[in-house]
Amino acid sequence: MQHFSILKSLIRVALAHDSEPLRHQVERLAAAMTDAGDDRDAAALVQLLNSRERSTKLAPSRMKRSTIAAGERMTASVRVPVDKDSAAPLATVYMPEALDATLPLFPASVQDNVDALVREWAKADQLLEAGMQPSQSLLIYGAPGTGKTTVAMWLAQQLHLPVVVARLDGLISSFLGNTARNLGSLFDFANRYECVLVLDEFDAIAKLRDDPNEVGEIKRVVNALLQNMDAREGRGVTIGLTNHEMLLDPAIWRRFEVQLAVPLPGLEQRTVIASRLLDDGLTAEAKLIAWLCDGASGAEVQTMATKYRKRRLLRDDPNAAPIETALQVARSTSIRVESDRRRQIELDEAPLTVELATADGLFNHAELAQLFKCSTKTIQRRLSEFVGEGPNSGE
Ligand SMILES: Nc1ncnc2c1ncn2[C@@H]1O[C@H](COP(=O)(O)OP(=O)(O)OP(=O)(O)O)[C@@H](O)[C@H]1O
Ligand SMILES: [Mg+2]
Known part of the structure; x- marks a missing residue:
């Protein structure tokens, strides 16, 4: 399953506040995944449930x-x-x-x-x-x-x-x-x-x-x-x-x-930290911030996500693409953003689309379209012009 590692992190976070309905839903998801032949990921979910159960048994009382x-x-x-x-x-x-x-x-x-x-x-x-x-x-x-x-x-x-x-x-x-x-x-x-x-x-x-x-x-x-x-x-x-x-x-x-x-947080952890602050789930924007914050600490990801959210709320042009907002935030911050990322986010739309499309399978075409505020056709065209069909069409 695409982005399963992020889903797993989200479930791990949610299970920290143990709730029976949540456990039930995770069990349902694991069962559905087994039915779909996704045994390995289903087993990972069951393991997560078991380990949470163990730590709940170790409750402070x-x-x-x-x-x-x-x-x-x-x-x-x-x-x-x-x-x-x-x-x-x-x-x-x-x-x-x-x-x-x-x-x-x-x-x-x-x-x-x-x-x-x-x-x-x-x-x-x-x-x-x-x-x-x-x-x-x-x-x-x-x-x-x-x-x-x-x-x-x-x-x-x-x-x-x-x-x-x-x-x-x-x-x-x-x-x-x-x-x-x-x-x-x-x-x-x-x-x-x-x-x-x-x-x-x-x-x-x-x-x-x-x-x-x-x-x-x-x-x-x-x-x-x-x-x-x-x-x-x-x-x-x-x-x-x-x-x-x-x-x-x-x-x-x-x-x-x-x-x-x-350790410094990995991509998975950075995505969840950003999505908590953006307050609207696991959006393409949270992933974009996580991608941008390569090499940053959790505290820096929080700062970056907060800045991003403020800019998004207060921007003059309500139709500005998320990628524009991310670029402004990246330019305005002293947060440690890897030099590669600084260079990439400054690229023109077409080469930046290619960079993001090849970033560890992080973004699918629909998400790239959201980030650039364009159609998926435009994304496909940019990718085919640069690299033939994109590696990661995910739609
Ligand atoms: N891996 C992470 N997951 C979630 N939140 C994180 C993570 N790393 C840091 N944070 C958040 O960043 C903020 C700063 O964390 P904290 O003060 O505990 O870091 P620290 O390692 O003690 O920093 P310092 O070395 O500057 O004292 C907190 O709000 C914390 O929740
Ligand atoms: Mg400290």
């Missing part, structure tokens, strides 16, 4: 919090530790009811790792009985804007625990000299309560190393961090986030039981 976090219950009025000199807070606390993170769209391999971790927490009792501990420390690394903070918040949400988020860059740069003491206060606070500790901008510690004046300080800070992390073992979940995992001291790296690499 079933998790044994006591095995994941120790300490007092936190309330919304809890006093967050502050720097003694400046009185600046060392962390921000989010109560579970204030968390509303949606799991970012990941390729199956990353999703499997996330599921495996949640499963460990949900089945902590079983692990303990077998003499093992559920993983309590996780390092999430990847390029900026790939959903690291969002997945950390989502994971905390699965545990129904408050989240203590400390931005280490702030903690270090503002209070150089007091950093070790502040780290101690931060960890004492997190260890006292049932909570998830999130250490954002984790590489800030490593970056200190670049400053030759701070050799003594960096040693003190790294040691303080290692000691604090060791002392936190068994007290609660700790999640470190970094864009620069290469900078991290191997000793720090080793402290984390699980390392989760968050």
